[in-house]
Amino acid sequence: MKKKNFVTLIMSTVGGILFALGMCMALLPEWDAFRQGVVIGALGAAVLLVMVLVRRKMDGKPAVVLSGRAVGTALLGVLGAIVFGVGMCMTMVWDMLVPGILVGIVGIVLLLCLIPVIKGLK
Numbered sequence: 001m002k003k004k005n006f007v008t009l010i011m012s013t014v015g016g017i018l019f020a021l022g023m024c025m026a027l028l029p030e031w032d033a034f035r036q037g038v039v040i041g042a043l044g045a046a047v048l049l050v051m052v053l054v055r056r057k058m059d060g061k062p063a064v065v066l067s068g069r070a071v072g073t074a075l076l077g078v079l080g081a082i083v084f085g086v087g088m089c090m091t092m093v094w095d096m097l098v099p100g101i102l103v104g105i106v107g108i109v110l111l112l113c114l115i116p117v118i119k120g121l122k
Contacts, residue, residue, distance in 0.1 A: 015046075
């Protein structure tokens with residue numbers, strides 16, 4: 001195993017576990033650890049962000065390259081994920097089954113729109 005793959009494996013595992021544990025701490029009322037969960041989740045997200053930067057450095061690429069297309073793609077992905085998440089909340093938390101399913105389908109369609117944006121139409 002190459003060094004960059006091993007470093008990515010370790011950092012992504014640690015970051016993913018911290019992020020997941022933080023989300024559980026923040027979102028499960030039985031645990032009564034909302035503030036601590038937010039801190040642990042943010043720490044996990046920071047480890048994952050640093051992992052991306054370290055991986056790009058080890059590949060010999062610049063740390064961050066922002067272009068108009070990259071920003072637009074990221075915004076479309078974030079919007080799709082938020083709409084999909086709102087649909088899930090409507091269905092599972094707020095007891096709005098049919099509207100939640102419809103909003104979730106809109107989020108899925110937005111996320112599916114990322115495929116031609118990223119791959120390009122030929």
